[in-house]
Amino acid sequence: SDYVVGISGGIGSGKTTVTDLFAKLGIEIIDADLIAREAVEPGKPALKAIVDKFGLAVLDDSGYLNRAKLRTLVFEDSEVKNWLNELLHPVIRQQMLLQTQQAKSAYCLLSVPLLVENKLNEQVDRVVIVDVDEQTQLQRTLLRDKTNAPQIRAIMNAQATRQQRLAVADDIIDNNGKANDLIKQVAHLHQHYLQFAKQI
Numbered sequence: 001s002d003y004v005v006g007i008s009g010g011i012g013s014g015k016t017t018v019t020d021l022f023a024k025l026g027i028e029i030i031d032a033d034l035i036a037r038e039a040v041e042p043g044k045p046a047l048k049a050i051v052d053k054f055g056l057a058v059l060d061d062s063g064y065l066n067r068a069k070l071r072t073l074v075f076e077d078s079e080v081k082n083w084l085n086e087l088l089h090p091v092i093r094q095q096m097l098l099q100t101q102q103a104k105s106a107y108c109l110l111s112v113p114l115l116v117e118n119k120l121n122e123q124v125d126r127v128v129i130v131d132v133d134e135q136t137q138l139q140r141t142l143l144r145d146k147t148n149a150p151q152i153r154a155i156m157n158a159q160a161t162r163q164q165r166l167a168v169a170d171d172i173i174d175n176n177g178k179a180n181d182l183i184k185q186v187a188h189l190h191q192h193y194l195q196f197a198k199q200i
């Protein structure tokens with residue numbers, strides 16, 4: 001696809017629920033989280049670089065990256081964090097570009113949870129934000145994940161704020177209501193995106 005719509009939203013905002021609806025309309029979804037995980041799979045150069053720097057202790061018994069371990073190493077160490085970002089971001093960006101170019105649908109969606117945080121809004125043709133108030137976001141995430149409210153609040157606090165996300169939005173999908181309310185909004189945006197894709 002030549003036309004790329006970036007979609008984002010905070011934890012539990014409903015990104016997957018929304019992208020599933022676009023997928024039903026035949027639109028290809030590129031998942032930045034998945035690409036980020038694949039970038040550090042066994043055999044990938046990035047994983048070798050990580051092991052060279054931190055030692056074999058960052059791997060689990062099966063040779064996969066132990067993300068929790070890496071997180072503790074990176075936590076509050078901005079130098080290590082920058083090193084890791086400079087290693088992974090180019091690889092992830094290139095793969096995202098490749099997959100959007102290979103997508104066959106009229107336009108494609110690039111789903112990026114940390115779109116605002118990583119300034120990827122500048123790399124896409126359009127930004128749609130799945131918006132939900134914080135209370136609902138917390139409740140839905142609590143229902144879905146086997147965690148506790150403080151842990152989810154901590155993640156929410158580490159992410160961009162609702163306002164920061166809305167500030168980069170070209171379009172907003174309101175997910176405060178029932179999941180069924182999303183269908184009309186998605187169908188409406190889909191028509192617009194088909195038009196925009198035709199115009200470039």
Ligand code: ATP
Nearest residue numbers: 010011012013014015016017140144175177178179
């Ligand atoms: P994450 O980034 O944390 O993976 P997400 O943004 O992809 O989350 P979803 O997984 O789509 O969010 O939604 C979070 C949870 O809320 C899911 O359990 C989903 O089924 C539920 N949910 C989504 N939209 C609604 C809605 N309108 N009403 C009720 N539940 C909803």
